[in-house]
Amino acid sequence: MSLPTDIEMAHEPKDVDISAAGRGVWLVKVPKYLSEQWKMCPSGTEVAKLKIPKAKIPGKKPDIVLTSFDLSSKITPTQEGLAAAAAAPKPVQRGGSIRNHKFIVTNVGNQNLVVMSQAKIDGSGKEAATEKISIEGKVLHRAECHPIVDASYQQLKKEHVQAQNTPQRQTVLLTGIVNTYKPVSDHFNTFEERKAKKAEKRSRAEKSKVMDVLFNAFEKHQFYNVKDLVGITKQPVPYLKEILNEICNYNMTAPHKNMWELKPEFRHYKAQDDGT
Numbered sequence: 022m023s024l025p026t027d028i029e030m031a032h033e034p035k036d037v038d039i040s041a042a043g044r045g046v047w048l049v050k051v052p053k054y055l056s057e058q059w060k061m062c063p064s065g066t067e068v069a070k071l072k073i074p075k076a077k078i079p080g081k082k083p084d085i086v087l088t089s090f091d092l093s094s095k096i097t098p099t100q101e102g103l104a105a106a107a108a109a110p111k112p113v114q115r116g117g118s119i120r121n122h123k124f125i126v127t128n129v130g131n132q133n134l135v136v137m138s139q140a141k142i143d144g145s146g147k148e149a150a151t152e153k154i155s156i157e158g159k160v161l162h163r164a165e166c167h168p169i170v171d172a173s174y175q176q177l178k179k180e181h182v183q184a185q186n187t188p189q190r191q192t193v194l195l196t197g198i199v200n201t202y203k204p205v206s207d208h209f210n211t212f213e214e215r216k217a218k219k220a221e222k223r224s225r226a227e228k229s230k231v232m233d234v235l236f237n238a239f240e241k242h243q244f245y246n247v248k249d250l251v252g253i254t255k256q257p258v259p260y261l262k263e264i265l266n267e268i269c270n271y272n273m274t275a276p277h278k279n280m281w282e283l284k285p286e287f288r289h290y291k292a293q294d295d296g297t
Contacts, residue, residue, distance in 0.1 A: 035152070035154055036154070037154045037155065037156060038153065038154065038155035038156065039155075039156050040155075041155065041156060041157055041158055042156045042159065043158075043159070044158035044159070045159060045161040046157060046158035046159065046160055046161065047160070047161065047162045047163070047164055048134065048136070048160045048162070048163045048164070049124075049163075049164045049165070049166055050164070050165045050166060051122075051166040052122075052166065052167075054119070054177070055089060055122075055166070058089075067090065068089065068090060069087050069088060069089040069090060070087070070088045070090070071085065071086075071087050071088075071124075072085070072086045072087075072088065073085050082126065084123065085123070085124035085126065085164075086121055086122070086123060086124070087121070087122040087123075087124055087166055088120055088121055088122075089119070089120055089122070119168050119169075119173050119174055119177065121168075121169050122166045122167060122169065123166075123167050123168075123169055124164050124165070124166060124167075125164060125165045125167060126162050126163070126164045127162070127163050127164070127165075128162065128163075129160055129161065129162065129163055132160075133159075134159070134160035135156050135157075135158065135159050135160065136156070136157040136158055136159075136160060137154065137155065137156055137157065138154070138155050138157050139152055139153070139154050139155075140152070140153050140155075141153075223255055223256055223257050225256065225257065225260050226254075226255075226256060228264060231254055231256055231260075231261070231264055232264060232268065234253060234254050235250070235253075235254065235264065235265075235268065235269075236283075236287070238250070238253050239282070239283050243282055243283075244272070244277045244280040244281070244282050245280060245281050245282075246279060246280050246281070247261070247262070247265075247281070250265070250281065265281055268283060268284060268287050269281040269282060269283055269284060270282055270283075270284055
């Protein structure tokens with residue numbers, strides 16, 4: 022069984038540049054607005070300055086301060102920078118006003134951490150592009166960069182919360198005429214239904230003929246409701262009820278509630294034998 026091509030390429034042996042493996046580096050976690058600004062800067066740009074003063078009290082860690090530079094004039098519209106700017110929320114644009122950040126340094130302990138990089142190298146001529154994997158150094162310290170809480174930072178967080186709570190879809194007042202389909206109450210299917218009902222409009226027949234149809238129906242069953250009699254006689258409901266009031270009784274109680282039956286003087290049911 023052979024492995025897929027992408028898995029084979031992932032497990033293919035590659036050369037790793039370890040020339041800088043002995044160099045000590047710091048692993049620093051920075052706020053998102055700083056990382057977005059730094060992504061939009063060209064490679065090799067000086068973005069900040071780190072100040073490590075002497076400790077005022079022996080044995081106590083010094084207060085390390087990171088001061089970021091104004092990078093508005095150094096930002097170039099690269100593809101990565103444009104993608105980062107599009108993904109960043111609007112309040113991030115004010116992150117440039119926050120300059121000073123404090124460093125919280127922690128020891129790595131017994132962990133062996135290294136920083137690795139992966140860069141593509143364009144091949145010349147017929148050679149295909151290759152990837153260069155390098156070890157940039159060994160992590161000596163870990164640190165977190167926290168902004169100093171001042172008026173600028175509070176304003177940044179306020180705008181960030183407002184942007185998160187702002188709905189993406191909002192009601193807009195239209196001043197011009199919009200060519201759209203307006204809602205209508207009369208649709209094609211309702212028009213066809215009304216047309217069919219008009220075609221089925223019943224006309225009154227002679228009273229004697231209607232009574233003959235009713236008598237024939239009551240010979241089969243003793244009780245009927247109005248809906249069934251309308252279907253049998255094909256007559257309008259008001260006209261049919263006029264005839265029913267003359268020859269039938271309307272039951273108001275159970276077990277044949279809301280049903281019609283012939284009056285006693287019109288009944289001619291055959292008496293059934295006791296054995297049947």
